[in-house]
Amino acid sequence: MSKKILMIVGDFVEDYEVMVPFQALQAMGFEVDAVCPDKKSGEQIATAVHDFETHQTYLEKPGHNFTLNADFDNIKTADYAALVVPGGRAPEYLRLNEKVLDLVRAFSDRPIAAICHGPQLLAAAGALEGKKVSAYPACAPEVRLSGGEYVEIELDDAICDGNLITAPAWPAHPKWLRLLVDRINQS
Template sequence: MSAKKLLLLAGDYVEDYEIMVPYQALSMLGFTVDAVCPGKKAGEHVLTAIHDFEGAQTYSEKPGHRFALTADFEGVDAADYAGLVIPGGRAPEYLRLDQRVIDLVRAFAGRPVAAVCHGAQVLAAARVIEGRTVSAYPACRPEVELAGGIYADIAVDDAVTDGWLVTAPAWPAHPRWLAQFIAVLGVQVAI
């Protein structure tokens, strides 16, 4: 396992900030971040969606960017990575239906995992959150609880760490979510 390599799960209509910001921030810290998507290869793209909180009963959605994948999903071996990042958006709703994704997520149980927003849907489907405190977008609360997780109803800009697992409700939590994740990875940043 390389302490410098992280795996990032992607899929079409992943939330734009929730894939772009962690990818860039973790890369800036010196990690090699392999962004993968089932059925796609390095150099191909996933489409992103921008979700915003504009006073409606749920978030709004607008077209985002084309995010370039950096590795092939087919060749991924969890043993090669120090941790896993699962962004939200709509991608988790169908990624969780792919048994290869579920097996991959299960292989990371007990090792550093960061999931934000709807990323908890993948964790719930993989059945790796039983007894763990997990934050997610509020609409995912039933799935977290049905999978045996303890839903953390926290502010949209907060995050929670439970052992190896770092979760947050949405992209406004990036500063706390990423800070907690790098702490679980054993990284210290001096300024």
């Protein structure tokens, strides 16, 4: 099986949830292609840092620019061992793109790792039915409405149900990435 991983991203993806997995998976020897619909390799997306201060929900601060290294329109999903879906605001609008949903569906037999708001995209693609899923807690209704079982876990924890690896937020990166790599190695 390929040592390539596909990462689907978009403007205002959560900064840590794109930067850390992208670099960590490369450090582990994987080739990681980051793509965004309507953007080409070498173009950038804006990221956002979600933070809690004294408000009842997170606030969004500007993050870094992230440079894409592959073209969405040229992706051949069969070339990849797994799909990574970071959170932030990007999954909210990426799920409106039918080509993105088709891309997600093409990974139904391979590991998919989604974190934070990433399961919003998986829900829209019909990939959560019958699965135990963690996500940012505000996404729990979408997980349930799409036929998944929302599992509340600690922010630094992750779960695996078959080929689906999910976590509530970036503090779970060590466990989430380990589960992803283990599933790839078992495939």
